[in-house]
Amino acid sequence: MTTRRQFLRSTFAFSALAASSSFGRAFAAPDRAAHHVLMFGDWGREKVYDGQRSVANAMAQYATRNHLKTDAIFMLGDAWYGPLDGGVDSPRFHDQFESMYPASVFPGKAYSIMGNHDYQHMPQNVNKRDTELAYSARGNTRWTQPSLWYTFDLPHMHVIALDSNVYHPIKEGNAVDFTLTPQEQAQQLAWFEDELAKPTKAPFTVVMGHHPIYSDGPHGDHKTLIAEWEPLLRKHKVPLYLAGHDHDLQHLEFEGHPTSFVCSGAGGADLYDLRITQDQRGPYAKKVYGFTHMESTPDKLTLRHVGADGNVLHAFTKSHDGTINVLS
Numbered sequence: 001m002t003t004r005r006q007f008l009r010s011t012f013a014f015s016a017l018a019a020s021s022s023f024g025r026a027f028a029a030p031d032r033a034a035h036h037v038l039m040f041g042d043w044g045r046e047k048v049y050d051g052q053r054s055v056a057n058a059m060a061q062y063a064t065r066n067h068l069k070t071d072a073i074f075m076l077g078d079a080w081y082g083p084l085d086g087g088v089d090s091p092r093f094h095d096q097f098e099s100m101y102p103a104s105v106f107p108g109k110a111y112s113i114m115g116n117h118d119y120q121h122m123p124q125n126v127n128k129r130d131t132e133l134a135y136s137a138r139g140n141t142r143w144t145q146p147s148l149w150y151t152f153d154l155p156h157m158h159v160i161a162l163d164s165n166v167y168h169p170i171k172e173g174n175a176v177d178f179t180l181t182p183q184e185q186a187q188q189l190a191w192f193e194d195e196l197a198k199p200t201k202a203p204f205t206v207v208m209g210h211h212p213i214y215s216d217g218p219h220g221d222h223k224t225l226i227a228e229w230e231p232l233l234r235k236h237k238v239p240l241y242l243a244g245h246d247h248d249l250q251h252l253e254f255e256g257h258p259t260s261f262v263c264s265g266a267g268g269a270d271l272y273d274l275r276i277t278q279d280q281r282g283p284y285a286k287k288v289y290g291f292t293h294m295e296s297t298p299d300k301l302t303l304r305h306v307g308a309d310g311n312v313l314h315a316f317t318k319s320h321d322g323t324i325n326v327l328s
Contacts (some may be wrong), residue, residue, distance in 0.1 A: 010066055027312045032066075034296060034297050035297075036294070037154065038063070039242065040055060040244075040292065041264055042265040043181060043269065044078065052268025053097065055267050055291055058308045060105045072111055073108065073142075075111065075112040076210060077117075077211075077244050077245065078116065078117040078210065079097075079117075079118055079186055080092065080118060081269065084128055087134070088135045089133055093141075097110070098141070111159070113208060113210055114145075115210040115213075115245065119178035126234040131160070149162050155200050157203075157205070161194055162209040163180060163210075165179045167182070196236040205236070206238075206242065210244050211245045213230050214252050215255070215263060216275060216285040217272050218275055234259070237258040239259065240262065243263050247272040248270055248285060249286050251261035260303075260316070262292065271287050271288070284305065289307065307309060
């Protein structure tokens with residue numbers, strides 16, 4: 001009998017090493033003339049800030065050392081574990097966002113999407129999702145989340161930000177209870193397809209959602225997103241999908257697939273053990289605190305996973321023609 005892992009290896013064999021003409025090169029320093037985004041997910045643990053603070057400090061040191069002027073921060077969901085007592089006036093917004101990622105170090109807007117912990121209904125706070133939207137609407141913050149799904153443009157890229165909290169079967173007859181309504185899910189899917197079909201002058205389209213479509217972490221591959229979103233990524237040749245949710249750093253490539261799948265869910269919450277190791281499905285997956293740096297030029301995207309010690313752990317480039325170079 002073929003095991004699930006054997007099936008994954010034979011069906012979705014990654015081809016990054018074969019495609020990489022530059023495998024074995026040393027990591028190149030960031031290009032100051034390029035444009036820069038830093039990203040992370042799964043960061044806002046309640047009361048225990050040690051992991052989040054270590055990643056935030058590493059981001060600050062990395063940005064300062066490399067003289068980066070960030071165009072934006074991408075916050076990939078699960079901003080808040082536990083309640084936001086006080087709603088938009090919760091001190092957590094100041095302590096764990098405004099002062100943790102200061103504008104003096106990280107200029108540019110902080111684009112946020114909803115994670116499952118931003119949805120979960122807790123007895124002491126049943127409107128956490130609405131609170132985040134309301135905080136953004138105040139207009140005196142870099143926190144940018146105009147709606148549950150939205151688009152924005154940065155130099156060289158058109159970004160589609162989605163709400164991945166869709167119906168997700170966990171077991172037969174069971175599903176998570178913090179999701180979009182069926183009507184919202186259908187509305188977003190139609191909107192997503194329309195957005196992908198629109199012409200854009202940007203050389204790269206980037207899609208981000210909290211849940212990975214494919215993941216080597218404990219949550220595994222997402223059946224609903226594979227059925228609804230993955231065909232659209234393939235059809236419209238989307239070069240990059242960004243996610244969090246699994247508390248690790250990942251980069252997955254599948255043979256013949258136009259999309260690179262990147263997980264950056266190691267922003268501060270407790271780390272997860274991998275279910276599939278990078279030698280089985282990769283080229284990279286590691287249980288480690290850290291963040292991701294995306295550098296853009298008209299011709300290519302460069303993504304670097306950076307650990308909490310500030311060192312680059314893994315990097316790759318993706319050219320406008322789809323060529324991937326894995327750096328080491």
